[in-house]
Amino acid sequence: MKIKNCYGCGGCAAVCPSGAITLRGEVEIISEKCIKCGRCELLCPAGLITIKK
Ligand code: SF4
Ligand code: SF4
Incomplete structure (x- = not known):
């Protein structure tokens, strides 16, 4: 999932905590690695991330 x-x-x-987010020009969440802890969603100052539980 790429973050716009x-x-x-x-x-x-x-x-x-699981190294699921890559930052190469744009942010991408590798869903296979994501454990859905929700930390990135809470942290993003622009509210750009929505983790489907
Ligand atoms: S919810 Fe966010 S911080 Fe947690 S494992 Fe998934 S990508 Fe990483
Ligand atoms: S926390 Fe939000 S603004 Fe910061 S790199 Fe991640 S997606 Fe982009």
């Missing part, structure tokens, strides 16, 4: 309109603060990747 991200300004690249990197916070979501820093808090992800």
Whole structure:
């Protein structure tokens, strides 16, 4: 899942405990690695991430 309109603060990747977020120009969440902890969703200052539980 790619995150649109991200300004690249990197916070979501820093808090992800499973290394599921890559930051290469744009943020992408690798769903196979995501454990749905919700940390990235809580942290994103722009509210860009929605994790489907
Ligand atoms: S919800 Fe998924 S992508 Fe987000 S911080 Fe948790 S494991 Fe990482
Ligand atoms: S926390 Fe939000 S704005 Fe920051 S890199 Fe992640 S998706 Fe982009």
